[in-house]
Amino acid sequence: MNTKLAVTLMLSGAFGLFTLTASARPDMIINSDGVAGRRPGNTFAGTYSALDESMRAGSVTSINEENVVRYGQPRLVMYEGEAYWQVPVTYRERTYGNGVIISEARALVRNGRVEHWLFRKSAIRVP
Numbered sequence: 001m002n003t004k005l006a007v008t009l010m011l012s013g014a015f016g017l018f019t020l021t022a023s024a025r026p027d028m029i030i031n032s033d034g035v036a037g038r039r040p041g042n043t044f045a046g047t048y049s050a051l052d053e054s055m056r057a058g059s060v061t062s063i064n065e066e067n068v069v070r071y072g073q074p075r076l077v078m079y080e081g082e083a084y085w086q087v088p089v090t091y092r093e094r095t096y097g098n099g100v101i102i103s104e105a106r107a108l109v110r111n112g113r114v115e116h117w118l119f120r121k122s123a124i125r126v127p
Contacts, residue, residue: 073088086107087107089106
């Protein structure tokens with residue numbers, strides 16, 4: 001069954017009223033307030049409270065607040081059949097030869113709490 005859902009969003013800006021329409025597969029539709037919780041909000045400094053708390057609690061050891069280069073914008077995703085807010089994180093990582101590489105991970109946030117830290121291009125958990 002090839003069913004599509006069209007979502008229309010109306011935005012008002014300096015140049016008048018804009019309408020965005022997007023369609024998605026039915027198995028990817030997510031009720032963000034009821035399933036994944038509210039969209040993570042960032043602080044004045046540009047960080048995300050849920051991610052900072054998770055790093056401080058030791059949920060992830062290779063990423064900390066000092067080595068984060070930047071955070072991306074949250075977006076809704078499905079992971080293992082569940083809805084999450086995904087926040088991309090770019091960070092510096094030390095190599096064995098005292099070098100530094102830039103790595104990318106994603107934090108999966110549900111109801112204001114990070115439940116998973118995954119590498120960006122795979123479903124492998126970040127240590």
